[in-house]
Amino acid sequence: MIAVATVFEQALQLPDAERSELLSQLLRSFEPDDDDELTGSEWEAAWATEIDDRVRELREGRVELIDGDAALAQVRASLAARRR
Numbered sequence: 001m002i003a004v005a006t007v008f009e010q011a012l013q014l015p016d017a018e019r020s021e022l023l024s025q026l027l028r029s030f031e032p033d034d035d036d037e038l039t040g041s042e043w044e045a046a047w048a049t050e051i052d053d054r055v056r057e058l059r060e061g062r063v064e065l066i067d068g069d070a071a072l073a074q075v076r077a078s079l080a081a082r083r084r
Contacts, residue, residue, distance in 0.1 A: 001083075 011022055031038075038046065057063045 011019060014022065028043075054063070058065065
């Protein structure tokens with residue numbers, strides 16, 4: 001876990017654009033390696049579809065938004081519980 005913390009601290013020192021690119025690459029690393037790389041426009045289209053679906057779920061009342069601070073508190077509590 002020390003390595004993760006070190007990398008995280010180093011990533012925070014990057015300019016916003018480079019942090020964004022790092023995040024994009026990390027997210028893509030979770031995609032199956034089936035040689036079907038998405039182009040930039042395909043990636044954007046896929047995310048646009050996802051966003052549209054989520055907005056529709058909100059409008060239809062199938063999901064409920066929670067406050068960002070509350071969400072972060074839940075994530076932090078979950079991470080802290082894992083460390084114990």
